[in-house]
Amino acid sequence: MAMNKSRQIFIEKNAEIVRLECNIVDYGIKDIFKVSEMLGYRTIRYPIGSEAFLGFAMIKDSERIVFSNSSLILSREIFTVAHEIGHQILHLSEQGKTLIKDDDFNETDEQEKEANYFAACLLMPREKVEKFIRLELKDKSITKWDGFDIARFQTAFNVSYDMSLIRLKAMNILNDEIKEKLQADKTEQTATKLLGVISGNTELCKATEVKKVPAVFLEWVIANYNEKLIPKTSLAAALKYVDLSPDDVDINDGMVDEEESFDDLLSYSLISRELYGK
Ligand SMILES: [Zn+2]
Structure with missing residues (x-):
């Protein structure tokens, strides 16, 4: 890690503040999406495809937005949201x-x-990882660790198998040799199977495809439609997610329809600065 020590400590401190503010006492974070909301960020989850980008952090007007792609496996989406909170x-x-x-x-x-x-x-967090190894893995020698121990770690911390190994290596708990052996355990068994055997959280290995769009975003879509910045098809697609149609909301009609999917609308209306009507 090229980061200097004082910056590293500053970052660690900020992560600790988030945990304190959100009263997190468990090893891992059960609901990172809720944490993001508690911090005051508009948290949007949308399945934009497994080949698309992972997420973004943005300030729009005075609002802070965290977006995550729910086509990713859940453990990866969780990491994405934590990463975007870091950017914020x-x-x-x-x-x-x-x-x-x-x-x-x-x-x-x-x-x-x-x-x-x-x-x-x-x-x-460092002290939670150490506590987990002591209390849950009973201080078992790392030479005896196998894929099941990493699967337990994953379930406690809600992270992917690979992220677990990266963190344990960065904390100098694992050396290169053991990390490679554990990586091979995963290749042989797959993380899902390992989690299944220990009754761990196999959901971590699946994409949720969750569509969670805050009401304020829909208000913003309606405002943009009224400003004639987006076509009616986009408005209709956005409203469909809350079981509404354009007839149910207060809109100015008279715009020519164009083909545009809600996915397109979400990905580039949120990103392109021209659409903010500034
Ligand atoms: Zn980033």
């Missing part, structure tokens, strides 16, 4: 950068490394 706290500001979009979590620049580190600290 560490990198976005009204005066500075207002949008960071993540296509992947390759640690190409410093901000990505920092957001990943924040997410790891938030989801798997």
